[in-house]
Amino acid sequence: MIQLIVFLPLLAAIIAGLGNRMLGNFVAKILTTGALFIACALSWPIFLDFLVGGQEAYVAPVFTWIASGEMDVAWSLRVDTLTAVMLVVVTTVSALVHLYSWGYMAEDPDQPRFFAYLSLFTFAMLMLVTSNNLVQMFFGWEGVGLASYLLIGFWYKKPSANAAAIKAFVVNRVGDFGFSLGIFGTFLVFGTVSIPEILEAAPAMAGSTIGFLGYRVDTMTLLCLLLFIGAMGKSAQFGLHTWLPDAMEGPTPVSALIHAATMVTAGVFMVCRLSPMFETSDMALAVVTFFGLLTAFFAATVGTAQMDIKRVIAYSTCSQLGYMFVAAGVGAYGIAMFHLFTHAFFKALLFLGAGSVIHAMHHEQDMRHYGALRKEIPLTFWAMIIGTLAITGVGIVGVFGFAGFYSKDLIIEAAFATDSELGGVAFFTLVFAALLTSFYSWRLIFMTFFGKPRWITSEHIQHSVHKTPETAEDATGGYHPHESPWSMLVPLGVLSLGAVFAGYLFYYPFGYAEEGEIFWAGSIALDTHLLHAIHEVPTWVKYAPGAVMLTGLAIAWLAYIKYTDWPAKFVDQFRVLHAFLYNKWYIDELYNAIFVKPAFAIGRFFWKRGDKGFIDRFGPDGVSALVASGTGVAKRFQSGYLYTYALVMLIGLVAAATWAITR
C-alpha cells in the first residue's frame, strides 16, 4: 500500500514526462491526476488508523542503496504517525493542485511537462517523509529541490523565472551544505545513518564534545545546528529565505503546492523527525527558536509593504514557517506539526484563491490594479475570506474557530508556557507578528475585493481590452473578470473545508498530552509537562492573539476602506521605513554585493591572473620561452615532426625500460 502511494506518482511522472507531446495533454493529465487521487485515497486510511490509535509503526524495505562498511543505507519506506500526517498533507494538496491545474494551465502549450514535474515533486516529497535514514531523506530533500527548480523555471523563456529557479536551487544548496555536513558528522559520531538508531543513541551523547575545525564543541549542538542549516534553507528561514519570494515566478499552482503547503515545511518536518536529537541540546533548540521568531517577525513586516498578491502570501508563508520553528524550538513538536497540518490547507487555499484572481485578471498580479472584485468572482472571494479567517485565527475560545485559531494560538501559548526568557521574547514577538499577519491578510482582501476598480492601469488588462487609461471610458476599461472553471473551484471548496475544520477536528490529538501520547506513539519527542502548561496559561494570554487579530483587521479596514489616503500619507511620513520594508530589508542587495558579485570577480581573477598570468606563465609558457622562442617550438611541431616525435618518445621509453631490466 505505502509502496503504491509513493511509486504511483513516480510512474505517472515518468510516463507523462517521456511521453510528453506524443501522449497529448489529456492522457498526461488524467494519468498524473489519477495517480495522485489514488495515492490520496490510500493515505487517509493510514492517517485515520493512527488517529484512532493502536496502529504500529512499520518499515517497508525496498532494496539496498549504498553499502560501504558501516555506512549501510537502504531504500525503505517508514510509516508512523509523523509520516502519516505528512502523507495526507502531501497527497491531498497535491491531488487538488493537480486538478486545479487542469483549469489554470489549460492554455499552456507544455502541459504534459508541467504535470510530470508536479508528480515528480510529489514522489520526491513522499520519499522524504517516508525515509528511515538520513541519506534517503537527503534524496527526497534534493528531489523536491530539483522539482522546485524545474517548476519555478517552468516558463523558461522568462529571464526572471530562470534567475529565480537558479537562486532557489543554489540557496537551498547552501542549506544542503549544512545538512550534508550534519549527516557526515552524525555518521562519524553514531556509526550509522538510520534515524531510529540515531535517536536511540542520541541521549547518551549529550554533553560529549567533538573536534571541529580546530575547536572542541558540544557534539549534539554541532550536529543539530548543521542539520538545522539544511532546514533553514528548505524552510526559508531568515538568512536563507531569499529564494522563496522569487520562487513566485513559477505558475501559481506550484506556489500553492511546493512553496506553501509541502516542500517548505520539510525543514519543520526534519526537526520534528529528529526531535529526540534536538532535545539533547538546549543550545540548538534556542537557536531554532531564535531563527523562528526572527523569521516570523521579519517576514510579517515585509509582507505589509508588498504589492504583488503572490509575494504577500509568500512572505506570509515564510512568517508562518517561523511560527512552526518557534514551536519546535520550545519543545512543542506536536504543535509545530499541527500548524504545519492546518497551514497546508489554508495557505494552499490562499494561493489557489490568488491564482483564481490572477486568472480572472488576465495574469495581473499587482494588487494596485485590482479592486472591487467581490461581485465579479464571488466564489473566489468567499474562498479567500475563509482562508484569511483561518490564517488570522478567527474563533471564540471554547466554542469554535477556524484552523489557524487552534494551531497558531497553541504556538503562542506554548512560547509563553515555556517560562524562559527566550520563550517570553518569542511570545511577544509572535503576538506582534500576529497583529501584522492580520493586517497584511486583510489588506490583501480589501485591496483586491473591495473599493473601486483600478483595472485599466494594468498593462495586462490594457492588452486584453486594447485600451489605455486615457482612451478607456472608466477604470474598468470595459474588462469583465470571469469566475474560474469548476476544475479550479472544486479544489478551492475542498481546501475551504480543511481551512474551516482542520483545527477543530484534530485539536485534541495534536494539542493535548494524553491524547497526544496515544496519537504520536513515540514518533516525536513529546513534552507532556509543556502540553499541560499550555492549557493553564493566564486568560489574557489566551485572548491576546484574538485581540491583536481584531486590531490588525481594524487598522486594515481604516486604511484601505475608510480612509484610503492613509497608506500614501504613511509612506510620505515614513519614507525610510517603507523603503526598508518594501525592499525586503535590502538583504538581496546585500547578498549580491558580498557573495554573488565577488564570486564572479574572484573567478575571473583566478582564471586570468592565476591560471594564465601565473601558472602558465611560469610553467609551460615559461619553459618554452627558455628552450627556444615559443614560435620556434610551434613551428617545429607544425612541420610534420609529429609522427617522428611520437615515435622517438616510444622508442625512448622502451629503451629506458630495457636498460633498467637487463642491467
Place this chain on the structure above:
Amino acid sequence: MNQLGFPILTVMVLLPLAGALLCLIWPGQGEGKAGMARVIALGTTLVTFALGILLWISYEIGGPQWQFVEYYPIFGRFAWAMGIDGIALMLIMLSVFLMPICIIASWQSIQSRVPEYMAAFLLMESLMIGVFTAQDIFLFYIFFEAGLIPMYLIIGIWGGAERIYASYKFFLYTLLGSVLMLIAMLWMVQEAGTSSIPELMTYDFPGGAQNWLWLAFFASFAVKMPMWPVHTWLPDAHVQAPTAGSVILAGVLLKMGGYGFIRFSLPMFPEASAELVWIVFGLSMVAVVYTSLVALVQKDMKKLIAYSSVAHMAFVTIGLFAFNRQGIEGAMIVMLSHGLVSGALFLCVGVIYDRLHTREIERYGGLSDNMPKYAILFMLFTMASIGLPGTSGFVGEFLALVGAYEANSWVAVVCTTGIILGAAYMLYLYWRICYGELEKEDVKAMPDLSVRELATLGPIAAVVLWMGVYPESFLAPIRDDVGTLLARIEPANPPGDAQLAMGAGMLLEAEHGDGHGGDHGGEGTH
C-alpha cells in the same frame, strides 16, 4: 590458467591493436576506406566491450585478490604479467563501455584521415586496458606513458585551431611527471628485487626513501589527475580535442592518476602517504574552490566542463587519502561516475558543436524548444554532475566526503562548498544553453538528437541512473580489494581531528593540555 580457459586480458589488449592495424592496412581509397575503418573500429570496440562483460560476469567476487592472472617471461626480469582485481575490473569496464560510444560519436564529425583516426582510438583502447591489467611495473609504465601518444596525435591532428599549443602543453606537463616516476621505479625495482606490482604492493620500503618515492609518483599522478596547480593543460587539451577525444580524456585518461594512487602511492608507501597527506588535502581544497569559481566565469562550454572536472577529481583525491573505507570506495565511484558524466557532457557539447560549430555559450539559448530530447538528457547529466541523489554523482561525492570528514573536518567543510558552487556554474550553463528565448535564426534551425546521437547518450544515461539507484553492482567487486588496501595502510592512518570525547568536564581538561580546549566554539549543555 583462469576461469575462462583463455588469456582474456591479453586478448582484450591485443584485439584493439589488431583492429588498429586492420584500419590502416585495409586496401582502398578515400570514402570507401574511411567507411570500412569506421565499421572495423565499431566492430572491434563492441567485441572488446562484450569481452569486458564476460570478464565482469566471470569475475569472482570474494575470490582471490588477483584474477585472470597471466605470466609470460620475456627477458631478464621483464615479463608480460597481467591480472586484475575488482578496482581494475571496474576501470576496464569504464574504458570498454565508453569506447564504442566514442566511435559512434566520431562517425560523421571526423571526415579527414579517418583510418588513422580510428587506429589512434583503437591503439588508445589497447593501451588503456593495458594500464589497468599490467602487473609488471615496467609494463605498466610503458602502457601508462604510451597512452599519451595516441591522445597527443588525436589532439594534434584532428584538434581545433590552437591544437599545437594544447598538445605541446599536454606533452610538457606529463613528461615532467613521467621522468620522475621512471627514476623512482628504477630505484624501487633495485631495492625490492622484483618488478611485480603485487609483490611491490606488500614490500615495506624504508621510511626515509618512501617520501621521495611518493613525491616522484605524485608528480606524475597529480598531473594526470589533474590536481591544482598542474591542471592548466586540461582546459586547453579539452577545448582543442575532437569530441570523442575529450570523452576519452575525461572519461579514462584522468582516471589513470587515481588508479596510480590506489595501486602505487597508497599501498607501496603507506607511511609517506600518511605523512604527506597534507599536500593532497591542501591542493584538493584549493582545487575545489578555485576551479569551481573559474568554471563560473567561463564563456566556452568545453572549458567550463574541463574546469569542473578538476573540481570533481579533487573529490577523488580527498577520498583516497582519507584512509578509510567510505573515502576510498567513494573515490572509486566518483572516478567511474565522473568518467560517465563528464564524458556525456562532452558528448552533449559535441552534439551542438556539430550543428553550429562554436563552443561559445552565448551563441546558444532556448534549445528546449527545438531540441527537447537533448534538453532532457543534458538536464540529467547536469544534475548528475551537480551530484543530485539518485544519480551516480551523488553516491561517490557523498561517500568521499563522509570519508574526508572522518579524516579531517576542514577538508570536509571546504570541499563540501563544491556542492554549492557546482550547482551554480552548471545550472548557469544550462540556463544559457537550453533555457531562455529561442531567437537566433541559426539556433532555431538546429534539429533534435538523431538516432545515432541517442545511441551515444542513452546508454550513458542508463548507467548513470543505475549507479545512482543501485551502486551495489559497482561497490561489490571492489569491496574486498579496498579491504586489502585498508589493512595495508591502516597502521599508518593519522588520527582524525574530530575526536569524540565523552563526559564533557573531565576530558575537556585533558584537551586543554593539547592546546585545543582554549577556544571553545559552541557552548554546550553542561
